[in-house]
Amino acid sequence: MTDTNEIRRIFLETRTVAMVGLSANWYRPSYFAAKYLIDHGFRVIPVNPNYTEILGQTCYPDLASVPEKIDVVDLFQRAEKTPDLARQAIQVDARVVWLQLGVINEETEHIVQEAGLDYVDDRCMKIEHSRIFGGLNFVGVNTGIISSTRNKTITN
Numbered sequence: 531m532t533d534t535n536e537i538r539r540i541f542l543e544t545r546t547v548a549m550v551g552l553s554a555n556w557y558r559p560s561y562f563a564a565k566y567l568i569d570h571g572f573r574v575i576p577v578n579p580n581y582t583e584i585l586g587q588t589c590y591p592d593l594a595s596v597p598e599k600i601d602v603v604d605l606f607q608r609a610e611k612t613p614d615l616a617r618q619a620i621q622v623d624a625r626v627v628w629l630q631l632g633v634i635n636e637e638t639e640h641i642v643q644e645a646g647l648d649y650v651d652d653r654c655m656k657i658e659h660s661r662i663f664g665g666l667n668f669v670g671v672n673t674g675i676i677s678s679t680r681n682k683t684i685t686n
């Protein structure tokens with residue numbers, strides 16, 4: 531899925547994100563993405579068997595262990611691992627399977643779409659949210675303005 535309106539709809543209709551492969555290391559992309567989503571009102575559920583807690587949230591070893599409803603399963607995993615994780619997302623009644631930037635798998639796409647779930651691949655939730663709702667700029671802080679036009683300041 532690459533349509534901006536569909537991605538906007540996903541953000542507006544979902545609140546709970548299970549991040550499979552979320553790292554507790556602050557310098558990892560998954561940590562930045564999780565922190566950003568938490569700061570913007572999302573409930574992030576860490577799923578990683580290597581930790582018991584990340585960002586103050588209980589960490590679960592797998593999707594089946596999560597005791598609450600999951601809207602989005604965000605996969606920070608290699609492409610070859612995503613088909614099995616997509617099947618797990620279907621089993622827990624998730625609404626969306628999201629593969630991170632650089633991760634594409636046609637089998638996963640087929641599995642997810644056959645089950646009637648929304649599917650996004652090769653995109654970062656943090657980047658897409660900030661691109662659509664404001665906050666994306668050179669250093670990643672919220673300016674509240676996104677524009678493709680150049681500032682036309684006249685200098686003498």
